[in-house]
Amino acid sequence: MARRLTGVLAASMFPAVMLLATACSSGGGSSSGTTPASSSPSASQTGTLTQQQVMPLFLQCLTDHNITIWDKAQGNTNLASIGKAQGWYKNGRVLANQALYNDADALEGFFPVSPDFKPEQMIADWVDNAVSNRTWPKVCAPLPSGS
Numbered sequence: 001m002a003r004r005l006t007g008v009l010a011a012s013m014f015p016a017v018m019l020l021a022t023a024c025s026s027g028g029g030s031s032s033g034t035t036p037a038s039s040s041p042s043a044s045q046t047g048t049l050t051q052q053q054v055m056p057l058f059l060q061c062l063t064d065h066n067i068t069i070w071d072k073a074q075g076n077t078n079l080a081s082i083g084k085a086q087g088w089y090k091n092g093r094v095l096a097n098q099a100l101y102n103d104a105d106a107l108e109g110f111f112p113v114s115p116d117f118k119p120e121q122m123i124a125d126w127v128d129n130a131v132s133n134r135t136w137p138k139v140c141a142p143l144p145s146g147s
Helices: 010-023 051-064 079-086 098-107 123-132
Strands: 034-036 068-071 075-077 111-113 135-137
Touching: 051 079, 051 098, 051 123, 075 079, 079 098, 111 123, 123 135
Parallel strands: none
Antiparallel strands: 034 135, 068 075, 068 111
């Protein structure tokens, strides 16, 4: 499965922007691991999400929970500050815009640093697993169905 997200038109992200309102919430406990999205009553079995739709949903979850990301070159980094500097995070929301997809390849190599996430599982792995297996971190709101 290709991980390249660059070059995607921002207009094609409209469904993901609409899903952001329901996909991640800032509330709630911290249980570790993943859960199939289908186990949630609000998740539908119809439709398939794409990597381009899942990426902003996952990043929104990380920023909602103030989860630090890490990579070998930069160490621990605040995702919201990266997003503000790159132009894809504004007013507490991840914007599914061209700036996000220009930065997506770099972001995919980071690891979320939290007991709610598997150690050393890259952002790209979380996104790929959500698309292919519909597995999603329990700390995040249920993964919505695709449209």
